[in-house]
Amino acid sequence: MPVPVAVAASIPQYPRVPVTREDLEYAGLPIIDLSMADTYEGRVELAKDVTKAMTTIGFFYIINHGLTQAQNDRMFDIANVAFDHVSEEEKQIYTTSFEKTGQYIGYKPRQQWHIKGGVSDQIEQYNMDHDIMKDEHPKPLRPFLSEMDAFSRHCHFHVVHSILRLLAIGLELPDEEALVNVHQFSEDNESAARFMKYYPRTDDEEFKTDGVWLKGHTDIGSISVLWSQPISALQILGQDGKWRWIRHIDNALVINAGDVMEFLSGGYYKATIHRVVQPPADQRGYERLGVFYFCKADDNIKLVPFAESPVLQRVGIKRLCDDEVAPTMLEWRKSRTAGYGVTDLKLNAKTGHEEETVEGVLVTHYN
Template identity: 50%
Template sequence: MPGTTSPSVPRWVASPPTKEALDWAELPVIDFSKANTLEGRAELAPRVRDVMRTVGFMCIVNHGLTHSQTERMFDIGDVVFSQVPEEEKIKFSSKLKEEGTRIGYKPRELFVTDNGVRDQYEQYAVHRTVFGRQKHPKALETYLPEVRVFAEHNHRDVLQNILRLLALGMEIPEETFVKMHGFDAVGDSHVRWIKYFPLTEEDEVKTNHVWLRGHTDTGTVTILYSQPISALQIQSPDHKWRWVKHIDNALVVNIGESMEMLSGGFYKATIHRVVQPPADQRGLIRLGMYYFALADDDVKLVPVDSPVLEEGIRVSEDETGLTMEELRKIRYRAFGLKEANMEAGGEEHIVENGIVVLKYYN
């Protein structure tokens, strides 16, 4: 990570944490310094297994970056929004509709949230290889070597150890899921920054103060760098929405649809949403930083062979199943772009060829 000779970068000044008394989710905190050894992973695996089968979210501390290193990556993330002209952002737009990929810029107001209201967030996604898959705006070029180191840290030091813990929880070889997430393989795992802007009061009412509808992630594992503006809510096992509390320099980790499929439902994709911040943080711009992990494009999303799965759930490798690339393209082209149908119970779904490809949870 950056040292004393790193190029200067404008500071992103984060908001103080909220002082509001919110209904906080009780997320287990995992000390990840233990995840670097076989003995440490054996100790952590049962707890991670139980957490990711029930709550579905966990917080990770001691993940290998200092507070100042994490802050600097937030600073660099802000550069791609505040230091890049709009016409240049258009030049580096993601090919979301054409190729079903999030790599590049997503402008504000591309997606419909609810009642015809357009979203108010922009994002920039950097493919994990940084240099090989895409070109970047000029303002970011100075910092690309640091972004590459950051991407590798997330992939090799954080993600791979999470995948090992998930495999141990299923009593299978710990490299099982790691082998499906090659850093240099063809796939879409990426660093992403998202910048949320406040909605108008009228649109807040129309959307019931929800900025990003309840959903599950497409990939296998999502890594969120905790930031102080409270807006993320998770659907707890009792189906109530609860706020995720900021922990300084911590990671918030959840399971996506692909891991649910690979694990035969042993691990559940977790439902979450983004809402208007509490009263003492309203009107502020919220900057998020993430690592979205997806399996390699050619991985078939069928259950692994595990003794913890019932016989009827196990599927052999030659069984027909969607590949990661196929699922990614289907869901990315649908989210916020295609009209959903209302189900009983308040859920909305998008159906293609008789298959539910995406659900929103209200």
């Protein structure tokens, strides 16, 4: 389901920043060729690599995902419209209170989340329902809604559903559609597309936060899709306790599992800990634009493991909570969203990390 490149709606090209030349310690992520997922035999082979990635590193790249570099660039151009071409007055109209609704829709202004040392974030977001046409959007974005909608559907059906089939095969579930079936593109699902921009901070803010722009965390949903962009800032926490950088690959996707996948897989696929930090010296001073798709399970799904998995029966199930009190997707996303960045966290003196309890589950924020 390729994204059409519109010719009628012209748009300024978002400037591309050269990749860093600094000698960074990068995480060695596997590269998955999604074109192999077109056949069952190809999926079985890919599932081996994806399973290894999701049970160890927790991140992997995807290439040959069905969109060209030009289509990728076009979506970043459109994403920038949400920030640079919408007035502050119109942004206010489309700004919602996620603390009250438990749902990211519309704008999240800068300086809503506390980072450290009295410093708040410099992150602006524009969040959209996976069904782009469901809600109204700012006027400057309206000429591009058909492209945005096609992009969102491509992410959900072609990218995420393909990954979910590979993960189901990795669990040896009898039906490779088992995970797909609980992640539908429907009104009962709150998967979301997101445009996001990080703005540069002052030297004083960088000092007070140790250069951390977004604290180490796990994602709320099942599968997160990040469209790789050249400004280095994303880091993942390795099993050895070291933070490593994610390298940019042109027209690649960066994939990771979130909390919901850990619930559903009985701990087999781990929610991956990642953070965003100040870019290396040769990329500082630039705004960092991001394009994302966050897939969640259907709202009515109770977040309990697929206990029938032969793999889980062999290795054992590591539950985040007892099945009897496990939250639904709706309960989990509302509680996690409402409290993120605004809840008073408790410092664990032993680990040095901050913690909160959400729906009976301990959630850690990694400093």
